[in-house]
Amino acid sequence: MDIYKKLKELDFPIGEYVVVGGAMAAHNIREAHDLDILVTTNLYKKLLKEGYKQCLCEQCLSTSRIMLNKDNVDIVPNYMFGNYIGDTKSLIGNADIINGFPFIRLEEFIKFKRELGRPKDFDDIKLMEDYLRKTVNLKS
Numbered sequence: 001m002d003i004y005k006k007l008k009e010l011d012f013p014i015g016e017y018v019v020v021g022g023a024m025a026a027h028n029i030r031e032a033h034d035l036d037i038l039v040t041t042n043l044y045k046k047l048l049k050e051g052y053k054q055c056l057c058e059q060c061l062s063t064s065r066i067m068l069n070k071d072n073v074d075i076v077p078n079y080m081f082g083n084y085i086g087d088t089k090s091l092i093g094n095a096d097i098i099n100g101f102p103f104i105r106l107e108e109f110i111k112f113k114r115e116l117g118r119p120k121d122f123d124d125i126k127l128m129e130d131y132l133r134k135t136v137n138l139k140s
């Protein structure tokens with residue numbers, strides 16, 4: 001998936017969202033299959049009015065997850081799982097800006113994925129930790 005093409009199409013207002021799933025692709029760590037975007041309540045309400053619909057997949061229904069879905073883009077108004085409770089405002093405020101778009105900081109994404117805890121999350125965590133280690137080495 002070309003995440004930048006997609007983000008350009010969506011054209012969400014800066015300061016109102018942060019890309020979560022897709023952050024690894026922004027750093028060229030691995031390709032993105034879909035985009036997950038955390039948005040403010042304000043933007044969430046606006047998207048609902050514009051015709052975005054609640055996702056009715058089995059997982060959303062069984063966990064009462066509030067999420068909009070459209071063309072492989074998932075949009076959520078809160079970011080939490082297990083013991084991880086993301087603060088939307090600071091996640092947006094502290095985002096990494098890459099190619100003009102805001103992405104969740106990888107350190108934060110790692111914390112979230114650790115709570116999700118599926119085998120593929122641990123694969124991703126390892127990839128991100130290796131990447132961060134290399135980046136730190138380059139800077140020092």
Ligand SMILES: [Zn+2]
Binds near residue numbers: 055059069
């Ligand atoms: Zn769903």
